[in-house]
Amino acid sequence: xxxxxxxxxxxxxxxxxxLDAPAAYGTYYRLLCAGCGxxxxxxxxxxxxGMAAELVxxxxxxxxxxxxxxxxxxxxxTTRQLDTPRWLAARQRFDA
Amino acid sequence: xxxxxxxxxxxxVIEDAERRGRGGRWPFxxxxxxxxxxxxKLTCQVSRPAYRFDEGEPLPDEYKELLIKMLRHEGERAxxxxxxxxxATCLDIAEALFPTAExxxxxxxxxxxxLKHAIMFHRIAVxxxxxxxxxxxPYAHYAFHLPRxxxxxxxxxxxxxxxxxxxxxxxxxxxxxxxxxxMSATVERDELGHSEMGYHFLHxxxxxxxxxxxxxxxxxxxxxxxxxxxxRSDSRNAPKFIQWGLKSVGNAEIRQAYKTYVDRKLVALGxxxxxxxxxxxxx
Numbered sequence: 001x002x003x004x005x006x007x008x009x010x011x012x013x014x015x016x017x018x019l020d021a022p023a024a025y026g027t028y029y030r031l032l033c034a035g036c037g038x039x040x041x042x043x044x045x046x047x048x049x050g051m052a053a054e055l056v057x058x059x060x061x062x063x064x065x066x067x068x069x070x071x072x073x074x075x076x077x078t079t080r081q082l083d084t085p086r087w088l089a090a091r092q093r094f095d096a
Numbered sequence: 097x098x099x100x101x102x103x104x105x106x107x108x109v110i111e112d113a114e115r116r117g118r119g120g121r122w123p124f125x126x127x128x129x130x131x132x133x134x135x136x137k138l139t140c141q142v143s144r145p146a147y148r149f150d151e152g153e154p155l156p157d158e159y160k161e162l163l164i165k166m167l168r169h170e171g172e173r174a175x176x177x178x179x180x181x182x183x184a185t186c187l188d189i190a191e192a193l194f195p196t197a198e199x200x201x202x203x204x205x206x207x208x209x210x211l212k213h214a215i216m217f218h219r220i221a222v223x224x225x226x227x228x229x230x231x232x233x234p235y236a237h238y239a240f241h242l243p244r245x246x247x248x249x250x251x252x253x254x255x256x257x258x259x260x261x262x263x264x265x266x267x268x269x270x271x272x273x274x275x276x277x278x279m280s281a282t283v284e285r286d287e288l289g290h291s292e293m294g295y296h297f298l299h300x301x302x303x304x305x306x307x308x309x310x311x312x313x314x315x316x317x318x319x320x321x322x323x324x325x326x327x328r329s330d331s332r333n334a335p336k337f338i339q340w341g342l343k344s345v346g347n348a349e350i351r352q353a354y355k356t357y358v359d360r361k362l363v364a365l366g367x368x369x370x371x372x373x374x375x376x377x378x379x
Contacts, residue, residue, distance in 0.1 A: 067246075
Protein backbone atom coordinates (compact mmCIF):
# COMPACT_ATOMS: atom_id res chain seq x y z
CA UNK A 1 0.00 0.00 0.00
CA UNK A 2 3.01 2.30 0.41
CA UNK A 3 3.10 3.10 -3.32
CA UNK A 4 -0.61 4.00 -3.37
CA UNK A 5 -0.23 6.18 -0.28
CA UNK A 6 2.66 7.97 -1.95
CA UNK A 7 0.54 8.48 -5.06
CA UNK A 8 -2.25 9.94 -2.93
CA UNK A 9 0.19 12.19 -1.10
CA UNK A 10 1.65 13.51 -4.36
CA UNK A 11 -1.75 14.02 -5.98
CA UNK A 12 -3.14 16.05 -3.11
CA UNK A 13 0.04 18.08 -2.69
CA UNK A 14 -0.62 19.61 -6.12
CA UNK A 15 -3.76 21.33 -4.81
CA UNK A 16 -2.43 22.30 -1.39
CA UNK A 17 -3.68 19.37 0.68
CA UNK A 18 -1.47 17.32 3.00
CA LEU A 19 -1.94 13.66 3.87
CA ASP A 20 -1.88 13.30 7.66
CA ALA A 21 -0.49 10.31 9.56
CA PRO A 22 -2.66 7.18 9.26
CA ALA A 23 -5.87 7.43 11.29
CA ALA A 24 -7.46 4.56 13.20
CA TYR A 25 -5.69 1.27 12.41
CA GLY A 26 -3.80 2.53 9.40
CA THR A 27 -6.19 2.12 6.49
CA TYR A 28 -7.47 5.69 6.30
CA TYR A 29 -5.79 9.07 6.24
CA ARG A 30 -7.06 12.52 7.11
CA LEU A 31 -6.66 15.20 4.46
CA LEU A 32 -5.42 18.48 5.93
CA CYS A 33 -5.30 21.95 4.45
CA ALA A 34 -1.63 22.72 3.75
CA GLY A 35 -2.38 26.37 4.48
CA CYS A 36 -3.98 26.24 7.92
CA GLY A 37 -3.98 22.58 9.00
CA UNK A 38 -7.75 22.21 9.13
CA UNK A 39 -9.17 18.76 8.28
CA UNK A 40 -10.81 18.88 4.86
CA UNK A 41 -11.67 15.20 4.40
CA UNK A 42 -10.27 11.69 4.41
CA UNK A 43 -9.19 8.98 2.02
CA UNK A 44 -8.37 5.26 2.18
CA UNK A 45 -5.25 3.48 1.00
CA UNK A 46 -6.97 0.98 -1.33
CA UNK A 47 -7.51 3.29 -4.27
CA UNK A 48 -6.49 1.71 -7.55
CA UNK A 49 -3.16 2.73 -9.15
CA GLY A 50 -3.46 6.09 -10.87
CA MET A 51 -6.84 6.83 -9.35
CA ALA A 52 -5.75 9.50 -6.85
CA ALA A 53 -4.16 11.74 -9.47
CA GLU A 54 -7.15 11.29 -11.75
CA LEU A 55 -9.66 12.19 -9.02
CA VAL A 56 -7.76 15.26 -7.87
CA UNK A 57 -7.29 16.49 -11.45
CA UNK A 58 -11.01 16.08 -12.14
CA UNK A 59 -11.76 18.17 -9.06
CA UNK A 60 -9.59 21.13 -10.16
CA UNK A 61 -12.59 23.35 -10.90
CA UNK A 62 -14.24 22.46 -7.61
CA UNK A 63 -11.14 23.53 -5.68
CA UNK A 64 -10.78 26.65 -7.83
CA UNK A 65 -14.35 27.75 -7.19
CA UNK A 66 -14.25 26.95 -3.48
CA UNK A 67 -16.84 24.18 -3.75
CA UNK A 68 -14.13 21.87 -2.41
CA UNK A 69 -11.27 22.72 -0.12
CA UNK A 70 -10.71 24.67 3.05
CA UNK A 71 -12.72 27.81 3.94
CA UNK A 72 -9.36 29.60 4.27
CA UNK A 73 -9.11 29.50 0.45
CA UNK A 74 -5.71 27.81 0.25
CA UNK A 75 -6.73 25.22 -2.38
CA UNK A 76 -8.37 27.89 -4.52
CA UNK A 77 -5.20 29.98 -4.41
CA THR A 78 -3.06 26.92 -5.20
CA THR A 79 -5.12 26.07 -8.26
CA ARG A 80 -4.92 29.71 -9.36
CA GLN A 81 -1.15 29.47 -9.34
CA LEU A 82 -1.32 26.19 -11.27
CA ASP A 83 -3.50 27.46 -14.11
CA THR A 84 -4.92 30.97 -13.87
CA PRO A 85 -7.12 30.92 -17.03
CA ARG A 86 -8.72 27.63 -15.95
CA TRP A 87 -9.12 28.99 -12.43
CA LEU A 88 -10.88 32.09 -13.76
CA ALA A 89 -13.17 30.04 -15.99
CA ALA A 90 -14.10 27.81 -13.07
CA ARG A 91 -14.84 30.80 -10.85
CA GLN A 92 -17.12 32.26 -13.53
CA ARG A 93 -18.82 28.96 -14.21
CA PHE A 94 -19.59 28.26 -10.58
CA ASP A 95 -20.37 31.85 -9.74
CA ALA A 96 -17.77 31.94 -6.98
CA UNK B 97 -30.06 -17.07 25.63
CA UNK B 98 -33.11 -16.79 23.41
CA UNK B 99 -36.50 -15.98 24.86
CA UNK B 100 -40.01 -16.14 23.45
CA UNK B 101 -39.47 -13.09 21.26
CA UNK B 102 -36.79 -14.83 19.24
CA UNK B 103 -34.18 -12.28 20.33
CA UNK B 104 -31.26 -12.96 22.64
CA UNK B 105 -31.24 -10.97 25.89
CA UNK B 106 -28.45 -8.65 24.74
CA UNK B 107 -30.19 -7.92 21.44
CA UNK B 108 -33.39 -7.09 23.33
CA VAL B 109 -31.46 -4.44 25.24
CA ILE B 110 -30.18 -3.02 21.94
CA GLU B 111 -33.65 -3.14 20.38
CA ASP B 112 -35.02 -1.28 23.38
CA ALA B 113 -32.32 1.38 23.15
CA GLU B 114 -33.05 1.76 19.45
CA ARG B 115 -36.76 2.12 20.04
CA ARG B 116 -36.12 4.94 22.50
CA GLY B 117 -33.92 6.65 19.90
CA ARG B 118 -36.69 6.78 17.32
CA GLY B 119 -38.23 10.13 16.62
CA GLY B 120 -37.98 12.98 14.18
CA ARG B 121 -36.37 11.74 11.00
CA TRP B 122 -34.69 8.69 12.49
CA PRO B 123 -34.90 5.91 11.47
CA PHE B 124 -35.04 6.70 7.76
CA UNK B 125 -36.21 3.18 6.89
CA UNK B 126 -39.59 3.80 8.50
CA UNK B 127 -41.15 5.91 5.72
CA UNK B 128 -39.34 3.82 3.10
CA UNK B 129 -41.09 0.61 4.25
CA UNK B 130 -44.42 2.26 5.09
CA UNK B 131 -45.78 1.50 1.62
CA UNK B 132 -44.41 -2.01 1.27
CA UNK B 133 -41.10 -3.55 0.32
CA UNK B 134 -38.92 -0.84 -1.27
CA UNK B 135 -36.34 -3.26 -2.68
CA UNK B 136 -36.88 -5.60 -5.61
CA LYS B 137 -37.20 -9.32 -5.00
CA LEU B 138 -34.09 -11.18 -6.12
CA THR B 139 -35.28 -14.52 -7.43
CA CYS B 140 -32.98 -17.41 -8.21
CA GLN B 141 -33.48 -18.48 -11.83
CA VAL B 142 -31.53 -21.73 -11.71
CA SER B 143 -32.43 -25.12 -10.27
CA ARG B 144 -30.39 -25.89 -7.13
CA PRO B 145 -30.52 -28.07 -4.02
CA ALA B 146 -32.38 -26.64 -1.01
CA TYR B 147 -29.52 -26.57 1.51
CA ARG B 148 -30.10 -25.34 5.07
CA PHE B 149 -27.27 -25.10 7.59
CA ASP B 150 -27.51 -23.80 11.14
CA GLU B 151 -24.84 -22.66 13.56
CA GLY B 152 -22.87 -25.56 14.97
CA GLU B 153 -23.71 -27.95 12.15
CA PRO B 154 -20.82 -29.36 10.13
CA LEU B 155 -20.42 -27.36 6.91
CA PRO B 156 -19.03 -28.67 3.62
CA ASP B 157 -15.54 -27.26 3.05
CA GLU B 158 -16.42 -25.29 -0.06
CA TYR B 159 -19.57 -23.91 1.56
CA LYS B 160 -17.67 -22.71 4.62
CA GLU B 161 -14.94 -21.18 2.48
CA LEU B 162 -17.46 -19.24 0.40
CA LEU B 163 -19.45 -18.13 3.44
CA ILE B 164 -16.34 -16.78 5.17
CA LYS B 165 -15.25 -15.11 1.94
CA MET B 166 -18.63 -13.38 1.73
CA LEU B 167 -18.49 -12.28 5.37
CA ARG B 168 -14.92 -11.02 4.93
CA HIS B 169 -16.19 -8.74 2.16
CA GLU B 170 -19.12 -7.63 4.29
CA GLY B 171 -16.72 -6.45 6.97
CA GLU B 172 -19.08 -5.21 9.68
CA ARG B 173 -17.59 -7.20 12.56
CA ALA B 174 -16.76 -5.95 16.05
CA UNK B 175 -13.40 -7.71 15.83
CA UNK B 176 -12.47 -6.22 12.47
CA UNK B 177 -10.12 -3.30 13.13
CA UNK B 178 -10.57 -2.01 9.62
CA UNK B 179 -14.32 -1.72 10.11
CA UNK B 180 -13.72 0.30 13.27
CA UNK B 181 -11.28 2.43 11.28
CA UNK B 182 -13.95 3.10 8.66
CA UNK B 183 -16.38 4.10 11.40
CA ALA B 184 -13.73 6.45 12.77
CA THR B 185 -13.58 8.20 9.40
CA CYS B 186 -17.34 8.72 9.62
CA LEU B 187 -16.88 10.30 13.05
CA ASP B 188 -14.14 12.53 11.68
CA ILE B 189 -16.37 13.66 8.81
CA ALA B 190 -19.28 14.29 11.16
CA GLU B 191 -17.09 16.41 13.41
CA ALA B 192 -15.28 18.33 10.72
CA LEU B 193 -17.79 18.79 7.90
CA PHE B 194 -21.29 18.58 9.42
CA PRO B 195 -23.66 21.18 7.93
CA THR B 196 -26.17 21.32 10.80
CA ALA B 197 -26.56 20.04 14.36
CA GLU B 198 -29.39 17.79 13.13
CA UNK B 199 -27.13 16.21 10.51
CA UNK B 200 -24.50 15.54 13.13
CA UNK B 201 -27.02 13.77 15.36
CA UNK B 202 -28.32 11.70 12.44
CA UNK B 203 -24.76 10.63 11.75
CA UNK B 204 -24.42 9.55 15.38
CA UNK B 205 -27.56 7.41 15.01
CA UNK B 206 -26.06 5.90 11.88
CA UNK B 207 -22.86 4.98 13.73
CA UNK B 208 -24.80 3.41 16.58
CA UNK B 209 -26.73 1.25 14.13
CA UNK B 210 -23.61 0.12 12.29
CA LEU B 211 -22.06 -0.87 15.60
CA LYS B 212 -25.18 -2.94 16.29
CA HIS B 213 -24.52 -4.76 13.01
CA ALA B 214 -20.93 -5.28 14.12
CA ILE B 215 -22.21 -7.17 17.18
CA MET B 216 -24.63 -9.22 15.07
CA PHE B 217 -21.95 -10.21 12.55
CA HIS B 218 -19.52 -10.88 15.40
CA ARG B 219 -21.95 -13.52 16.69
CA ILE B 220 -22.09 -15.12 13.25
CA ALA B 221 -18.29 -15.09 13.03
CA VAL B 222 -17.90 -16.74 16.43
CA UNK B 223 -20.45 -19.38 15.50
CA UNK B 224 -18.59 -20.09 12.29
CA UNK B 225 -14.91 -20.08 13.15
CA UNK B 226 -13.44 -18.63 16.33
CA UNK B 227 -10.29 -17.15 14.80
CA UNK B 228 -12.37 -15.35 12.17
CA UNK B 229 -13.98 -13.22 14.88
CA UNK B 230 -10.79 -11.23 15.48
CA UNK B 231 -9.46 -11.16 11.93
CA UNK B 232 -8.63 -7.75 10.52
CA UNK B 233 -9.86 -7.53 6.94
CA PRO B 234 -9.31 -4.14 5.29
CA TYR B 235 -12.08 -3.25 2.85
CA ALA B 236 -10.71 -4.37 -0.47
CA HIS B 237 -12.98 -2.41 -2.78
CA TYR B 238 -11.90 1.06 -3.78
CA ALA B 239 -15.38 2.49 -3.16
CA PHE B 240 -14.68 2.29 0.59
CA HIS B 241 -11.52 4.32 0.07
CA LEU B 242 -12.67 7.14 -2.20
CA PRO B 243 -11.85 10.56 -0.78
CA ARG B 244 -14.67 12.25 1.08
CA UNK B 245 -14.04 15.99 1.07
CA UNK B 246 -17.52 17.43 1.51
CA UNK B 247 -20.83 16.52 3.10
CA UNK B 248 -21.97 15.76 -0.46
CA UNK B 249 -19.26 13.10 -0.83
CA UNK B 250 -20.39 11.61 2.43
CA UNK B 251 -24.03 11.72 1.35
CA UNK B 252 -23.17 9.80 -1.83
CA UNK B 253 -21.13 7.32 0.21
CA UNK B 254 -24.21 6.51 2.28
CA UNK B 255 -26.69 6.65 -0.57
CA UNK B 256 -24.68 4.26 -2.76
CA UNK B 257 -22.51 2.13 -0.46
CA UNK B 258 -25.06 1.45 2.28
CA UNK B 259 -27.59 0.66 -0.42
CA UNK B 260 -25.21 -1.98 -1.76
CA UNK B 261 -25.36 -3.53 1.72
CA UNK B 262 -29.15 -3.37 1.68
CA UNK B 263 -29.33 -5.22 -1.64
CA UNK B 264 -27.02 -7.98 -0.40
CA UNK B 265 -28.99 -8.28 2.84
CA UNK B 266 -32.16 -8.48 0.75
CA UNK B 267 -30.62 -11.44 -1.02
CA UNK B 268 -29.75 -13.11 2.31
CA UNK B 269 -33.44 -13.44 3.17
CA UNK B 270 -33.26 -16.71 1.23
CA UNK B 271 -29.78 -17.67 2.47
CA UNK B 272 -29.09 -21.33 3.16
CA UNK B 273 -27.12 -20.25 6.24
CA UNK B 274 -29.87 -19.87 8.81
CA UNK B 275 -28.16 -17.34 11.15
CA UNK B 276 -27.63 -15.02 8.17
CA UNK B 277 -31.20 -15.44 6.93
CA UNK B 278 -32.49 -14.62 10.43
CA MET B 279 -30.70 -11.29 10.68
CA SER B 280 -31.11 -10.29 7.04
CA ALA B 281 -34.36 -8.35 7.49
CA THR B 282 -32.87 -6.13 10.21
CA VAL B 283 -29.67 -5.46 8.29
CA GLU B 284 -31.54 -4.79 5.05
CA ARG B 285 -33.92 -2.37 6.74
CA ASP B 286 -31.15 -0.49 8.55
CA GLU B 287 -28.89 -0.26 5.49
CA LEU B 288 -31.77 0.97 3.37
CA GLY B 289 -32.33 3.58 6.08
CA HIS B 290 -28.68 4.64 5.92
CA SER B 291 -28.99 5.03 2.16
CA GLU B 292 -32.11 7.12 2.67
CA MET B 293 -30.17 9.28 5.13
CA GLY B 294 -27.60 9.97 2.41
CA TYR B 295 -30.40 10.69 -0.03
CA HIS B 296 -31.97 13.10 2.45
CA PHE B 297 -28.67 14.98 2.71
CA LEU B 298 -28.40 15.05 -1.09
CA HIS B 299 -31.88 16.54 -1.28
CA UNK B 300 -30.78 19.35 1.00
CA UNK B 301 -27.53 19.89 -0.90
CA UNK B 302 -29.16 20.17 -4.36
CA UNK B 303 -31.70 22.73 -3.14
CA UNK B 304 -28.98 25.34 -3.62
CA UNK B 305 -27.49 26.10 -7.06
CA UNK B 306 -23.85 25.69 -6.06
CA UNK B 307 -24.71 22.59 -4.09
CA UNK B 308 -26.45 21.14 -7.14
CA UNK B 309 -23.36 21.78 -9.30
CA UNK B 310 -21.14 20.18 -6.68
CA UNK B 311 -23.41 17.12 -6.42
CA UNK B 312 -23.60 16.83 -10.20
CA UNK B 313 -19.81 16.72 -10.48
CA UNK B 314 -19.30 14.34 -7.57
CA UNK B 315 -21.88 11.94 -9.00
CA UNK B 316 -19.33 11.16 -11.74
CA UNK B 317 -16.96 9.93 -9.04
CA UNK B 318 -19.43 7.85 -7.04
CA UNK B 319 -21.70 6.31 -9.68
CA UNK B 320 -19.10 4.08 -11.39
CA UNK B 321 -17.72 3.01 -8.01
CA UNK B 322 -21.23 2.09 -6.88
CA UNK B 323 -21.80 -0.12 -9.92
CA UNK B 324 -18.30 -1.60 -9.63
CA UNK B 325 -19.04 -2.73 -6.07
CA UNK B 326 -21.00 -5.73 -7.33
CA UNK B 327 -17.90 -7.22 -8.93
CA ARG B 328 -17.29 -8.64 -12.36
CA SER B 329 -20.28 -9.92 -14.29
CA ASP B 330 -18.32 -13.03 -15.27
CA SER B 331 -17.23 -13.90 -11.72
CA ARG B 332 -16.24 -17.57 -11.53
CA ASN B 333 -17.40 -17.83 -7.92
CA ALA B 334 -20.92 -16.47 -8.46
CA PRO B 335 -22.40 -19.78 -9.72
CA LYS B 336 -20.93 -21.56 -6.68
CA PHE B 337 -22.49 -19.04 -4.29
CA ILE B 338 -25.83 -19.53 -6.03
CA GLN B 339 -25.58 -23.32 -6.06
CA TRP B 340 -24.90 -23.43 -2.30
CA GLY B 341 -27.80 -21.07 -1.59
CA LEU B 342 -25.56 -18.27 -0.30
CA LYS B 343 -26.74 -15.93 -3.06
CA SER B 344 -29.80 -15.99 -5.30
CA VAL B 345 -28.54 -14.13 -8.34
CA GLY B 346 -25.26 -13.32 -10.10
CA ASN B 347 -23.34 -10.06 -9.99
CA ALA B 348 -24.81 -8.73 -13.24
CA GLU B 349 -28.40 -9.35 -12.11
CA ILE B 350 -28.08 -7.73 -8.70
CA ARG B 351 -26.15 -4.80 -10.24
CA GLN B 352 -28.94 -4.27 -12.77
CA ALA B 353 -31.61 -4.30 -10.04
CA TYR B 354 -29.54 -1.83 -8.03
CA LYS B 355 -28.98 0.40 -11.05
CA THR B 356 -32.70 0.54 -11.80
CA TYR B 357 -33.33 1.56 -8.19
CA VAL B 358 -30.64 4.27 -7.96
CA ASP B 359 -31.35 5.69 -11.42
CA ARG B 360 -34.96 6.33 -10.43
CA LYS B 361 -33.80 8.10 -7.27
CA LEU B 362 -31.23 10.18 -9.19
CA VAL B 363 -33.84 11.28 -11.71
CA ALA B 364 -36.06 12.35 -8.81
CA LEU B 365 -33.17 14.53 -7.63
CA GLY B 366 -33.06 16.14 -11.07
CA UNK B 367 -29.94 14.30 -12.29
CA UNK B 368 -29.48 12.30 -15.43
CA UNK B 369 -27.80 9.00 -14.48
CA UNK B 370 -24.26 8.88 -15.91
CA UNK B 371 -23.24 6.46 -18.66
CA UNK B 372 -23.10 3.08 -16.92
CA UNK B 373 -19.86 2.11 -18.69
CA UNK B 374 -17.95 5.35 -18.07
CA UNK B 375 -14.99 5.10 -15.67
CA UNK B 376 -15.89 1.54 -14.69
CA UNK B 377 -13.13 -0.79 -13.48
CA UNK B 378 -15.04 -4.04 -12.99
CA UNK B 379 -17.50 -4.78 -15.77
